[in-house]
Amino acid sequence: MKIGIVFGGKSYEHEISIVSAIAMKDVLKEELIYIFCDQNRDFYHIPNNTMKSKLFSTGEYKKCDALTLKKGNFTKKAMFGDKNLEVDVILNITHGGDGEDGLFASMFEFYNLPYIGPRKGACSVSFNKFLTKGYSHSVDVKTIQYKYYTKNDSINVVQYPVIIKPVTLGSSIGVSIVKTPEELEYSLDVAFEFDDAIIIEPFINGIKEYNLAGTKINGEFTFSIIEEPQKAEFLDFDKKYLDFARTSTALKADISEELQVKIKESFKKIYNTQFDGALIRCDFFVQDNEVYLNEINPIPGSMANYLFEDFNNTLTSLAKALPKTKDIKITYDYVNKIQASKGK
Amino acid sequence: MKIGIVFGGKSYEHEISIVSAIAMKDVLKEELIYIFCDQNRDFYHIPNNTMKSKLFSTGEYKKCDALTLKKGNFTKKAMFGDKNLEVDVILNITHGGDGEDGLFASMFEFYNLPYIGPRKGACSVSFNKFLTKGYSHSVDVKTIQYKYYTKNDSINVVQYPVIIKPVTLGSSIGVSIVKTPEELEYSLDVAFEFDDAIIIEPFINGIKEYNLAGTKINGEFTFSIIEEPQKAEFLDFDKKYLDFARTSTALKADISEELQVKIKESFKKIYNTQFDGALIRCDFFVQDNEVYLNEINPIPGSMANYLFEDFNNTLTSLAKALPKTKDIKITYDYVNKIQASKGK
Numbered sequence: 001m002k003i004g005i006v007f008g009g010k011s012y013e014h015e016i017s018i019v020s021a022i023a024m025k026d027v028l029k030e031e032l033i034y035i036f037c038d039q040n041r042d043f044y045h046i047p048n049n050t051m052k053s054k055l056f057s058t059g060e061y062k063k064c065d066a067l068t069l070k071k072g073n074f075t076k077k078a079m080f081g082d083k084n085l086e087v088d089v090i091l092n093i094t095h096g097g098d099g100e101d102g103l104f105a106s107m108f109e110f111y112n113l114p115y116i117g118p119r120k121g122a123c124s125v126s127f128n129k130f131l132t133k134g135y136s137h138s139v140d141v142k143t144i145q146y147k148y149y150t151k152n153d154s155i156n157v158v159q160y161p162v163i164i165k166p167v168t169l170g171s172s173i174g175v176s177i178v179k180t181p182e183e184l185e186y187s188l189d190v191a192f193e194f195d196d197a198i199i200i201e202p203f204i205n206g207i208k209e210y211n212l213a214g215t216k217i218n219g220e221f222t223f224s225i226i227e228e229p230q231k232a233e234f235l236d237f238d239k240k241y242l243d244f245a246r247t248s249t250a251l252k253a254d255i256s257e258e259l260q261v262k263i264k265e266s267f268k269k270i271y272n273t274q275f276d277g278a279l280i281r282c283d284f285f286v287q288d289n290e291v292y293l294n295e296i297n298p299i300p301g302s303m304a305n306y307l308f309e310d311f312n313n314t315l316t317s318l319a320k321a322l323p324k325t326k327d328i329k330i331t332y333d334y335v336n337k338i339q340a341s342k343g344k
Numbered sequence: 345m346k347i348g349i350v351f352g353g354k355s356y357e358h359e360i361s362i363v364s365a366i367a368m369k370d371v372l373k374e375e376l377i378y379i380f381c382d383q384n385r386d387f388y389h390i391p392n393n394t395m396k397s398k399l400f401s402t403g404e405y406k407k408c409d410a411l412t413l414k415k416g417n418f419t420k421k422a423m424f425g426d427k428n429l430e431v432d433v434i435l436n437i438t439h440g441g442d443g444e445d446g447l448f449a450s451m452f453e454f455y456n457l458p459y460i461g462p463r464k465g466a467c468s469v470s471f472n473k474f475l476t477k478g479y480s481h482s483v484d485v486k487t488i489q490y491k492y493y494t495k496n497d498s499i500n501v502v503q504y505p506v507i508i509k510p511v512t513l514g515s516s517i518g519v520s521i522v523k524t525p526e527e528l529e530y531s532l533d534v535a536f537e538f539d540d541a542i543i544i545e546p547f548i549n550g551i552k553e554y555n556l557a558g559t560k561i562n563g564e565f566t567f568s569i570i571e572e573p574q575k576a577e578f579l580d581f582d583k584k585y586l587d588f589a590r591t592s593t594a595l596k597a598d599i600s601e602e603l604q605v606k607i608k609e610s611f612k613k614i615y616n617t618q619f620d621g622a623l624i625r626c627d628f629f630v631q632d633n634e635v636y637l638n639e640i641n642p643i644p645g646s647m648a649n650y651l652f653e654d655f656n657n658t659l660t661s662l663a664k665a666l667p668k669t670k671d672i673k674i675t676y677d678y679v680n681k682i683q684a685s686k687g688k
Contacts, residue, residue, distance in 0.1 A: 015678045039674045041454060053683060057676035097672065102464045106450030110385060120446045121512075124468035125475060131465070134478030138492065148482065150617050168465075196617055245682075273494050273540055328441070330383045332401035334359045338589075339398060 001030045001316050004074070004087030006094055006104065006115075008037040008056070012173050012194065013096030016301065018056055019244040020093050023302040025051065026247045029312045033087050035074060036061055037098065043067035045076060045085060069111050089319040092117030093299060095244075096170045100299050101127045114322050116315065118278040118298035125274065126296035129199055130167045139269040142292045144285065146199045151192055157184060161203040164188065166195030170297070177203050204287065209294065210253055212267050213281040213304035215314065217321045221271070222314055224281075224307030226263055228253035244301035259286065266291045276323040279303060279315065345374045345660055348418070348431030350438055350448065350459075352381040352400070356517050356538065357440030360645065362400050363588040364437050367646040369395065370591045373656050377431050379418060380405055381442065387411035389420060389429060413455045433663040436461030437643060439588075440514050444643050445471045458666050460659065462622040462642035469618065470640035473543055474511045483613040486636045488629065490543045495536055501528060505547040508532065510539030514641070521547050548631065553638065554597055556611050557625040557648035559658065561665045565615070566658055568625075568651030570607055572597035588645035603630065610635045620667040623647060623659065 007021035008014055024032060025048070034046040036056070044064040046055065055061050067074040067085060075082040090113050092099050102123035108115045118126065125135040136143045148167075149155050157178070164187050166174040174194035176187035191198045213224040227250045267282050270293060281300035285292040297304075305311040351365035352358055368376060369392070378390040380400070388408040390399065399405050411418040411429060419426040434457050436443050446467035452459045462470065469479040480487045492511075493499050501522070508531050510518040518538035520531035535542045557568040571594045611626050614637060625644035629636040641648075649655040 010672055012672060014672075014674045015676060018679060019682070039672065053679040057679045057683075102446050102468070103450040103454060106447040106464070107454060109447060110451060120450070120464065121468045121472055121475070124446070124465045125478075128465055130482060131469060131475075131479060134469075134480075134482035135475060136478075137481050138474060138478035328354055328356060328358075328383065330358045332359060335362060335397040335401045338363070339401075 001319060002033060002086055002088045003028065003030050003315075003319070004033045004035050004085065004090045006035045006037065006090055006092050006099075008039075009094040009096070009098030009104070010037075010039050010041055011094065011097035011099065012169055013171050014039060015053075015056075016171055016244045017093060017095045017099065018053055020095065020302045022051055022053065023245055023247050023305070024091070024093065027302070027305040027311050028315065030316065033085060035067060035085070035090075036064075037094065037104075038062075041098075043069070043074065045074070069107060072112050074113075088114075089322070090115035090117070091303075091315070093303065095299055095301070097168075100170065101168070109325065114319075116277065116279065116318055116322070118275055118280070119323070122274040122276075122278060122298060126280075126298040128167050129165055129295065130197060132293070132296060133199070135274075136270065136293050139272055141266045141269050142290060144201045144204070144292055144294070146201045148197065148199050150197045155184075155188065155200070157181070157200065159202065161205070162200050163203040164191045164198055164200050166191045167197045167199060169194050171301075204285070208286040210255070210263055210284050210286060211281055211304075211307070212263055212284065213279065213300060213307045214264075214267055214271065215279040215318050216271060216276060217314075217317050221264075221268060222317075223264060223267070224304060225250065225252045225309075226255065226260055227251065227307055228255075229283075246302050246306045248306060250306045259289070259291075262289075262291050266293065270296060277318075279318060281307070345663060346377060346430055346432045347372065347374050347659075347663070348377045348379050348429065348434045350379045350381065350434055350436050350443075352383075353438040353440070353442030353448070354381075354383050354385055355438065355441035355443065356513055357438075357515050358383060359397075359400075360515055360588045361437060361439045361443065362397055364439065364646045366395055366397065367589055367591050367649070368435070368437065371646070371649040371655050372659065374660065377429060379411060379429070379434075380408075381438065381448075382406075385442075387413070387418065389418070413451060416456050418457075432458075433666070434459035434461075435647075435659070437647065439643055439645070441512075444514065445512070453669065458663075460621065460623065460662055460666070462619055462624070463667070466618040466620075466622060466642060470624075470642040472511050473509055473639065474541060476637070476640060477543070479618075480614065480637045483616055485610045485613050486634060488545045488548070488636055488638070490545045492541065492543050494541045499528075499532065499544070501525070501544065503546065505549070506544050507547040508535045508542055508544050510535045511541045511543060513538050515645075548629070552630040554599070554607055554628050554630060555625055555648075555651070556607055556628070557623065557644060557651045558608075558611055558615065559623040559662050560615060560620060561658075561661050565608075565612060566661075567608060567611070568648060569594065569596045569653070570599065570604055571595065571651055572599075573627075590646050590650045592650060594650045603633070603635075606633075606635050610637065614640060621662075623662060625651070 007017040065076045073084040102120035105120040161179045281297040281304045283294040351361045409420045417428040446464035449464040505523045625641040625648045627638040
């Protein structure tokens with residue numbers, strides 16, 4: 001299978017997308033075609049043997065062939081007219097903005113390219129942590145209580161410690177744990193530098209965290225193992241970053257069968273039909289045997305390959321079972337009716 | 345001001361978008377440039393003097409100049425290379441799919457075109473009635489209780505009458521009121537013909553309904569009058585259709601100052617920062633003096649021009665105060681750090 005890996009993007013997570021994309025070389029056995037989106041949203045075809053992070057940091061990628069989106073294909077200029085880039089399916093591995101906020105999903109839909117990744121509706125409920133809260137409520141999955149604030153709101157924290165999160169950033173960017181009132185202002189400044197809105201949650205030290213990845217293929221769920229991620233008090237961007245390069249298999253969490261089922265049931269509710277076409281990772285908290293959604297990663301770091309027993313098979317099976325878009329037939333019946341009623 | 349009106353789209357509401365677009369000729373005093381998206385998602389520049397519904401139903405529009413999206417502009421083929429279509433701002437008046445589901449929002453963002461209309465995040469919470477419920481909950485606005493079902497769920501209605509709505513259709517398409525168990529199956533078939541998921545709400549006969557349109561310009565809300573829409577038991581597509589052609593001013597609802605304030609406060613909570621850049625109409629129910637959101641129309645029929653005292657001024661003021669996208673500077677600091685730590 002020819003998999004076109006789209007990565008980069010105008011995104012705070014541009015760099016970790018590069019790392020994730022490189023990791024795919026080690027874990028996918030298919031033919032990979034690398035499609036880079038730079039910060040100006042220009043696309044380039046990156047030959048596999050040059051796929052090293054340095055190519056991007058030095059700007060050398062600009063010497064690669066430029067790509068244009070046309071209906072059904074990425075194309076490049078060739079001697080005689082345009083030449084199509086041959087791919088069977090796109091793997092969207094653009095973390096954060098562009099990839100996870102629905103922009104690329106819309107582009108691929110418009111240009112009619114089959115792709116693995118969250119569709120546009122799924123993007124917005126996972127990309128914006130505030131909307132994730134509302135969505136979880138709708139599908140009956142608990143989340144940690146929170147307050148939502150925009151830039152000019154007066155913010156009053158009653159009990160510390162709290163965790164402050166910009167609503168639309170991933171990979172812990174702009175996130176702080178605030179232990180005392182003195183630290184609040186600085187942390188708010190940091191968060192609001194990245195985003196116009198934030199949520200504040202109580203920070204529960206030592207709360208158990210479990211990650212589960214999965215996808216739905218022809219109506220059936222395929223799950224990864226459940227992992228209890230290793231963590232310091234909290235993983236900041238630098239530490240989390242290394243996660244995106246992970247390719248060796250993780251260890252299964254040592255939890256009861258009952259809790260595993262609960263976590264999987266919560267995953268199913270979240271995945272719903274919204275995330276059809278995507279392989280996602282949900283990060284859960286567990287307290288007093290209750291499962292709480294922490295966040296949805298609709299394009300997890302290195303596609304969470306390290307959680308799957310047979311990642312290559314899972315991904316290629318998904319590629320063959322992508323959701324179809326509805327065909328809409330426009331009949332002009334109503335326009336004709338109006339013309340008739342107007343007598344013209 | 346040169347306003348590029350984008351309408352049509354691959355959408356069940358394609359035809360009413362045409363009607364809405366035509367209505368703009370009567371209510372906007374600016375220079376209008378009509379940009380039609382047909383059901384195949386090909387764009388055409390429609391000269392103003394040919395803007396009649398018949399042009400589209402007959403397929404005659406295909407003789408108009410084809411347009412291509414490029415960075416910063418729609419372009420058309422000209423004698424020497426491409427020629428830009430000169431517009432100052434896009435007005436997205438594509439109802440339903442493409443316009444209201446985030447697809448065009450993403451395209452305009454990608455190609456860097458300023459536009460009046462909901463941004464992609466706002467689209468998904470208004471386009472999908474199920475997500476609207478969760479969103480309303482998050483911003484603390486009540487909605488009518490509901491059940492959510494997908495295609496293969498077993499559906500059990502305890503008390504009639506109920507109203508069945510496909511989650512992603514507008515303009516009452518696929519919506520039915522079901523009064524008896526015998527009518528249920530047929531109505532479900534109709535709804536699921538249009539969508540994979542539905543919500544079922546109790547149908548409250550005679551509940552008061554009020555519509556309010558508005559927008560936020562430089563942080564300040566501008567509201568329309570509040571209208572009590574005329575209705576039969578319920579407006580089906582045919583009846584609602586005529587609404588999209590409305591250009592004469594509506595009558596103000598005869599309600600208390602207190603209720604007006606309550607409705608406006610609910611509107612503000614819904615609009616939040618999510619809908620920045622859009623002029624929207626919220627349809628509310630009122631029961632026992634409590635305000636419930638019925639639905640958000642992020643691109644209301646004929647832009648709800650008939651509710652505004654000075655529609656032209658409201659729209660052009662909004663056009664001058666559109667939200668800016670954040671500039672993201674990619675430094676490659678992290679990639680460099682990884683390279684350093686790997687010693688290569």
